[in-house]
Amino acid sequence: MERFRLAVCMGLMLLWNPGCTPEREPPAEASKVKGTVTLDGKPVPAGEAHFVQTGVPPAVLKITDGSFEGDAPTGDNQVEIFIYVEGPPNPRYPDEPTKNNVSPAKYWGPKTVLKAAVSPSEPNEFKFDMSSK
Secondary structure, three states: OHHHHHHHHHHHHHHHHHHHOOOOOOOOOEEEEEEEEEEOOEEOOEEEEEEEEOOEEEEEEEEEOOEEEEEEEOEEEEEEEEEEEEEEEOOOOOOOEEEEEOOOHHHOOOOOOEEEEEOOOOOOEEEEEEOOO
16 A cells, blocks of 8 residues: 555656756847958968857857858847967877867957847848957
8 A cells, every 4th residue: 555655646746756957048039140350461271269148148150261050040130250379289188189269359249349130030140350469
């Protein structure tokens, strides 16, 4: 009899528990974007463009020879630009060089000055002209 009660209680707990979990938000809608990135009038050779919205994982797009292309969250985004140069070897992994971000501070982090309004239907082409001053 004791085992029966325990089984009934466990069954009720399993049925009740899923109703207590918070509802997940659906993933953000994404749209195609492309564009160019320059620093002092010259194309950025290598780096990343991050399209960021609160509560949504950032879209990280690779910059090659001043151009980027990919999917970004639809709506208003803050844009962070990271310009990478090869640094010294990693002490833990000597065969892998480190990457150092040399982008001016005003173009990355939570206070970036770059913005992009990504539309679900219009062509989303952006040009980010940055200055090292």
